[in-house]
Every structure is written in structure tokens, then in C-alpha cells.
Amino acid sequence: MKMYAIFTWDAEHGPIKTWDRMTSVEMHNGRTKPIAHGMDGAPPPEFLVGSPKIANEVRHRLADHGIDPSGIRENGVIAHEAIITASREFFHMGSPDEQKARLEKWKQAQVDFATQRYGVHRIASMVLHQDEHTPHIHLVAIPLKLATDGRRRERTPRWGLDNQVLTARDELRQLQTDYGKAMASFGLSRGREGSERKRVPFSVILSDIEAEREAIKLREAEVRAREEQLDACLITLRDGWHAVVEKDREAAAARAAVVSMMADLKRREIEYEGLLVREGRLKRSLDDLNAREAAVAKRERVLKEQLRHRVPQKVMPSGLAVTPAQRSL
Numbered sequence: 001m002k003m004y005a006i007f008t009w010d011a012e013h014g015p016i017k018t019w020d021r022m023t024s025v026e027m028h029n030g031r032t033k034p035i036a037h038g039m040d041g042a043p044p045p046e047f048l049v050g051s052p053k054i055a056n057e058v059r060h061r062l063a064d065h066g067i068d069p070s071g072i073r074e075n076g077v078i079a080h081e082a083i084i085t086a087s088r089e090f091f092h093m094g095s096p097d098e099q100k101a102r103l104e105k106w107k108q109a110q111v112d113f114a115t116q117r118y119g120v121h122r123i124a125s126m127v128l129h130q131d132e133h134t135p136h137i138h139l140v141a142i143p144l145k146l147a148t149d150g151r152r153r154e155r156t157p158r159w160g161l162d163n164q165v166l167t168a169r170d171e172l173r174q175l176q177t178d179y180g181k182a183m184a185s186f187g188l189s190r191g192r193e194g195s196e197r198k199r200v201p202f203s204v205i206l207s208d209i210e211a212e213r214e215a216i217k218l219r220e221a222e223v224r225a226r227e228e229q230l231d232a233c234l235i236t237l238r239d240g241w242h243a244v245v246e247k248d249r250e251a252a253a254a255r256a257a258v259v260s261m262m263a264d265l266k267r268r269e270i271e272y273e274g275l276l277v278r279e280g281r282l283k284r285s286l287d288d289l290n291a292r293e294a295a296v297a298k299r300e301r302v303l304k305e306q307l308r309h310r311v312p313q314k315v316m317p318s319g320l321a322v323t324p325a326q327r328s329l
Contacts, residue, residue: 003087004191005183007175009167015077016140019055019069025081026054029127029138042131048111050125054140057124061142065121065159077143077163079124084110085136086188103135106186110137113182117175118166119144141166 016022027033030052031045050057058079059069072078086106091099107128114123118141125140145162148155164171180190 001089003090003188005180005186005188006083006085006087006191007179008083009172010081010083013081015163015167016079016081017075017077019078022055022058022078025138025140026052029054029125029129029140031129031131035131037133038131046107046128046130048107048126048128048137049115049123050127050140054125058140058142061121061124061144065144067159067161072161077161079140079142080163080166082139082141083136084114084139085134086183086186088134090186090188091135102186107137109183109186113179114139114141117178122165143167 013021016025028035029045031038032052045052062069062078090106091103093099094102111126114126122141122144123139124142125138127138129136129138143161143163143165144159145165146157146159147162148157176190180188
């Protein structure tokens, strides 16, 4: 994946021409007010050159070079602001320790390049931001130029402000080439030379990022809503499952009770059948006994009847019965 070195002067807002604008730059770069698209927990601004009082830094530089900060002509350029960064992937490759070490080397390389190219006296501020989509450095440079004013009798060179020192067309083109070479050791490349592609203003990029974040938030809200629905469904299913399990448990207990009752009924049926068999046997025995008693009673009646009509007989000594003829002798 090809990664690019990016050094671009602020074409959206143009050069800084008023101290009010300089104050706005100071507030933005120093993060004296939170930005809407800032990432929570990000490190604070890191001033690589200068202090958070950027307007004062510029005033002091101007005064040091004999320029009255309050005497700059109307619509005159006070300073320029540039954004220095690289492809986002450059900052996020490797482990956290590797990213940190790479960032430290990259920061120093930016300070070295800017001060060597423009001179320490022109660099009023360099501040690193890590609270946005891609780490980047805001550079505020003063277009100081030492020149002789042909309108004056004395030919002593004086310091003045010349917009072309920083942003002349040839300078801008050469800047991209030189900066690309300086950053080659990081694996970064210059953008395609002569490309018709225009730089997208940083605010537009941030706006797109913010819109993307809002879309992500909406998507996350939708996902959370779906998760809540799924959780509710799972709770319902769990409760329903518990109810089914309880019903199954009750049904199993009922089936066990029925099986027990059927077994008891079967046992009782077997016992009843045994009682019926015993009852049949007893009935037959009783009928047989009754029949025998009836036979005995009948025989008894016959014997009694026979005894009642029978004539008594004498008994002979020899034990023989005496006939009626013998009794008449």
C-alpha cells in the first residue's frame, strides 16, 4: 500500500491577515475550546515549536525583525498556516510501541525540515494534534524577507513581509518534491506531480469524518436496539422454555402416576381374579357340602321312618333272632 507525505498550506482560509484570525488559529491549535469531532481520551496538543500563545509568538518575531505588529497594512499577510501529515495508515501500522516510536521520529523530522527550509526565525509555531482522524501538525510561519526598499535613499536591507517567500507557485511545486524526498526514509512518497487533483479542504475532510461518525452512531444505536430486541426474545424464549420444561416435568409426573395407578389396578385385577377363583372353589365346596348334608338328612329321615314302623324282636341267647312262631310256643 502506497503512503503519501502531505505538506499543504491552508488554501481554504488563505493566509492569516488579521489578528482576530490569528487569535482563532491560536484557540483552535491550542484547543482552548473542545472541538466537536475530537476523540475522547486523546493526548492534548503538543507544541513542538513555540508556545500556546501563538499570537504573542508572532508579535515577538515581528518585533525582533523591526516590524511593528500593529503597523501592518490593511489586507497585508501576517503569517501562513500549513497542515503537515501523512496517509492515515502510516500512523497506525504495527504495535502500539512501534507506532509511538515512529511518531516520535516523524515529529522531529517535521521540525527539522521546516526549520531548515524556512529558517528558525520564520517558524512561529508547530503543534501536534492527535485528537482527530489522523495525527497532524499545524505550522504557523511568517513570510519574513530581508530586502532593500528601492523607494528609500538608504540602501540598508530591512526585514519585511512577502507572501511569495512561502507560497510562490514554483516554491510550492518544489516544496512537494523536496518534502517527498525528505520523508522517503519513512516509506512515504510525494503526491503525483502535475496531478489535476485538487486538495480537499481540511474542514471538508473533518465534516465528512463527522458525518461518518454520526452514521456509525446511528448504526450502533440500531444494533443496540436489535440486541435489546434479541435479549427480550431470548428472555421470552427462556421463560417459555422453563414453562415447557415445567409442563414436561408435570406431564412426566402425571405419566408416572398413571403408570403407578395402572400397575396398582392390574395388581388389584389379578387379586380380584384370584378371589373369584377362590370364591368359585368355595362355592363348589359349599354346594358339595350342602349336597352331602342333604343326603345325610334324607338318609336320617328314612332311617327314622324305618325305625318307627319296625316291630321289636327278641334276641335268642345264641344271638339269633326269635321269629313270631317261636314266640307263640
